[in-house]
Amino acid sequence: MHSASTLARGLSVADALSLSSLAGTEVLAGATGLDRVIQRLNVMEVPDILPWVKPHELLLTTGYPLQSAGDLAGLVRDLDERGLAAVAIKLGRYVDTLPDEVLRTADSLGLPLLRLSGAVAFDDVLNQLLTDIINRQAATLARAEEVHRVLVDVILAGGGLAAIAEKLPELLDGSVMVTTPDGRVLARSGMDEEVLADPRFFDPSGGRFQVEHFKHGARALDDEDPRVVQVPVLAGSLDHGRVVLITRGRSAEAADVHLLERAAATAALVITRDLAVSAVEGKYQGDFLRDLLAGNAGGDEHVIRHCASLGWDIDRPLVAVVAELDGEAGAPVPAAGELRPAHERFAGAWSMVVRERDPGAVVVGYSQEVVVLLGADGGGGGVGPRVRSVIAQVAGDGGGGRRPFTTGISRVAAAPGELPRAYEQARQAARVGRRMNGPGSVAEFDDLGVYRLLSQIPDTAELRSFIAETLGELAETGSPEKDDLRTTLETLLDNNLNVAETARLLHFHYNTLRYRIGKLERMLGPFSTDPHLRLNLLVALRAVRMHDLRG
Template sequence: MGKLANDRPPASLELPATADGKWPTHAVPGLTVRKAMEIPAMTGARLLAGEKGLGRVVQRANIMEVPDILPWVKPHELLLTTGYPLRNTPQGLPELVTELDARGLAALGVKLHRYLDALPDEMVAEADRLGMPLLLLPDAVGFDDILNQVLTGVLNRQAAVLERSWEVHHALLSVVLEGGGLTELATKTSAVLGVAVFVTTADGRVLAEGGNADDLGAWRHTPSFDTSGRFRTEYEPGGVHQHADVPGCHAVVPIVAGRVDHGRIVAFARHRALDDADVNVLERAATVAALAVNKQLAVTAVEGKYRGDFLRDVLAGRAGDRARVVAHCESLGWDVDRPVVVVVAELDPETGPAQVTGLQLRPVQERFSVAWHSVVTRRDSAAAVVGFTQEVVALVPVPDGQEVDAVVHELVRQVAGDGGGGRRSFSSGVSRLVDDPERLPVAYEQARRAVDVGRQMNGSGSVAHFDSLGSFRLLSQIEDRQELRGFVRETLHGLAAEDDPEMEDLRHTLKVLLDTNLNVAEAARQLHFHYNTLRYRITKLERILGPFTTDPELRLDLALALKVLQMRGLS
C-alpha cells in the first residue's frame, strides 16, 4: 500500500495533478498575508510586526474609515487605513490591535505621514506578541489598487480550489463507479492527501485503510485506537484534532447517508498540519464512501440471505450429503472440510437507557453480524460467518497446535473491544472440535446450549465451552423453574436464603467442603479457618441440612442445589 500512495494510478482513475506535476497536498481557500505582499500594488510594503502571522489567510479586504470599525470587521480580512479615524486618539491603537486580532483579522495595513506620523511602540509590540501582521504601506499606492488586486487574487485562488475540489470528487467517485470498494477509496484518498487514511464503522471498527503500511501500523498503536484495533469514535468528534499523547494531528469526518451513521473516515498526518481543505477532501471521500457502503449493503443483503439459508440447512442437517455440502461451501468461499468449532454469539439483553444521537444507526443485530464477519474473516478468509435473526454463527478453524479457548477468546476480545462506541455486551457458546461436516448439526446444538447455560451461570458477556458445562447442561434442560426453586428450598433449607449474609457464608463453607471431598484439613486451609472452627461449622451445617458427611446421596443433592443457585434467571 505504501507504493500505491506514491505511484500514479491507472489513467481511468488518475487524479488531477498540480501545475508542477506533483500530487496535491492541500489547498488554501484564499491568499496568505505573505502572498498578498507579493502583488504589484503592495510593492514596497514593509512588515513592521507580526512576522509569525504571515501564514494567516486573506479572504477579503476593507478600508477603515470610521473609529468604530470593530462591528464591521470580518475574519480573514485585510484592513487598510490612513489613520484618519484614529488621529485624535493614537493612545488607543494597542487596544485596537487586540480587538482586531480577537475578531480574526488577517492583517492591518497603515499609511503614515498624512494623519499619523508614527505608530506607537506599544501598538507594534502588541501586534508582534499576537502574531498579527502590521504592514507599512507605500505612500504612492492607492487603496483601490490594493483592494482590486487582493480580491482578484482571492477569487482566482478560490475558483481554483473549487475546480480542484470537483476534480478530486470526480476522481474519488470514479473509484466506486468502476467497481472499487472502501479499500480502493481509502488508498486513493491517502494518495490525494499524502497521509494515512482509515475507514471505520460507526463504533470504530476499521473496514479499510490506505497509505504506507508502517505508518498505518504505527497509528494503530496510538491512544486513538484501543487494544483491539478499534478507533475510539466516542472520543473523536468531527473536525481536526490534536492530542497531547497522539503525534501529529488527525481529522475525522462522519460517513452519513439518509440520516444513518455508517462510520467515519479518518486521516492521520505526522509531519504537517491538516486544515479545512483536507477536511473538504475527506468530506468528498465520505460522500463517496456512503455510496460504496450502500452499494455493499445491497449486495450483502442478497448474498447474505442466500448464504444464511444454506448454512441454516447445513446446521439442520438438510443440506445433503458430505460431498455436496463441502462442494457448495467451496463455491461460497468457505472451507468446512477441516477441524472447526461452531461459535454461537448472542447479544445480551440491553440494560440502561439507549444512547441518544442526532443520527440513526444500522440495526444492532446487523452491526453485530458485520463485526463478527470482519474479525473472523480477517483471521481466515475461508471461514463461514453468518448472522441470523437472533444470533451470529461462525465456523472457526482451529489449526494444529492451537488451543480452542485461546482462539475463541481472542476473537471475542476483538469483537468486544473496550466496550466503547456504543458496543453491546454479548455472550458466546463454543462447541466441541469437529473434523467432519456431517457433525456440524450436533456441534451447532452444543454451541447453542453453551451460550444459554453460560449466560445463566456467569451472566452477560460470558464465553462458555460445551465441555465445561458439566451437570449444568442437564439442569439447563429443566424448563420448570418453579420445580428447580422448590428443589433448592427443600434441599438447602435455611441456607437457600440469598439475602442473608450468614447463610451465604455457610453456603460457601459447604461448597468448599464438597469441593475438597470432605477433607477438613484442606478445607480449613482454603477457608483460612482453624481446624476446630471448621469442625464447629460442620456440626452447625449438619443441624440445618442433615448428616451430609456420612450420606453420599445427600451430598449429591446438596451439590446439585448449589449449582442450581449458581444458575441465573431462576427468579
C-alpha cells in the same frame, strides 16, 4: 478566534506579507496570529466600522477614522471577536503611533497589527491580494474536481473501497484508510510499518484505528500540529465509517478536509451499493444456514456442494460459535432504525476477523446473534484457544463505543450432519455463560458441566422447591450469618471436604471451621459422611448460582 480562522480557504497573513504590494510592512503587534487566514479585504473609512466587518478580513486604514474612534484597545478586542484576520494601518499622516495599551491588547489576542509603508497604495494591495485569494481557491476547487473525477472513474469501473483507498494517497500526500465507525480498517493504502506500529494510531491488535482519539473534519485543524484528519462516511442518517488521512511530515490543511469529504461521499456510494448487494446475498445465505442448522438442507453431499457455491467450506471438522450482543444496563431501548445497523456492524466485524483467518468459514448475522462455523482442523493448542483468539480480536480494546457480547463455543462437528447439534451446543453455552458470568462472557459447551443439565430444566418452581428442601434455612437470603454459612459450605464442598485448605481460603482458624462444619451438619444432615447428600447440596448450590434464585 485564532483557531477558527484556520478553517477558511485563503492565504495566511504571513503569506500576504511576502507579496510585493506589502513590501516594507512591519508587524507592530500580534505576531502569534500571522497564521490567520485572509479571505476578504475591507477598508476602514469610518470609526463605527464594526457592523461591516466580516470574519477573515484584512482591514486597511489610513488612520484617519482612528482619531475619533475612542477606546482603541476596546476596538481591537471587538475586531478580534468578529474573527478579523489582521489590521493594516498607515501611520504618520493622521496617527503617528499606536498606544502601548493597544499593542499589548493585540499581542494578548494574537491579532496582527501591521504598519504599511508610506509607498504602499491601497488599490495595489486590494488587486494583488484578491487575485492571489481567487487563484488559491480556484486551485483548491480544481484539485477537488480532479479527486472527484478519479473517484467517479473508480466507481464506474466497479471498484470498491480498496480501489478508492489505493487512489487517495497520490492525491492527498499521505496514508489513507477507510474504517468502520469504531475504527476497524476496511481498506488502506500508502501506509508503512512505522505508521501501523504507532500506538497513537492503532490499538494493540493492530486491526483497529483509534477513531475516538482524533477529532472529526475541520475541527482536527484546531490542534497544534494536526497530522490526522478523519471525516464520517454518511448515507442519510446512517454512519457507515470514516475516511482517515495521516499526513506525511506536514500539518493537515483545510484543503485536505475538503478532499476527504469528497472521498467520503464516494465511499458512501460504494458502501451503500455493496450493502444493497450483500443484503440480498445475506438474506439467501441466512435462510440456507437456518435450514442447515435445523437439519432441513438435505444430504451431506448436496449441502457440501451448495455451501461451496456460497464460498463456504464445510467438508471438514467445524466448531460452531454463537455471539450475542449484550444489552447495556440503564440504556434506553434503541429504536428499530438504530438496532439494525448495530447488528450489521457487529456481523461485519466478525466477518472481517474470521475471513482473515479462515476464508472458507461461515459467518452469518441475524437480528439477535451472529453464527460462525469455523474450521477446527490444523493448528496446535486445541480449538478453544484459537476461537478465543478470534473473539478477542473482534472485541479489540473496547474503544470506539463498541458493545460487549456473549459468546458460546460448541464441540467439534466432524460432519455436516452434526452441525445442528453443534449450533444448539453453542447457543446453550452462550445462554449459560451469560447467566453464570454476566455480559461479555465466553463459555465452551464442554466446560459447562452440571450447568448443562440445570439449564435444560424449564420448571423454575421445581428448582426452587429442590433448593428449599435441600438447603433448608440456607436457601433464604437477608441474613449475613446464613449467607456466610452458605459460602462456607460451598467452599468446603468445592475442596472435597479438605478442612485445612478451606480454612486457608476463607481465612478462618482451623477450629473455627470445625465448629462451623458441626453447625452446618446439624442444619443439613451428615454431609461429611453421606456422599449422596453432598451431591444434592452441590447441585442445589449450583442451581442457586445459575438461576439466581436466592432472592
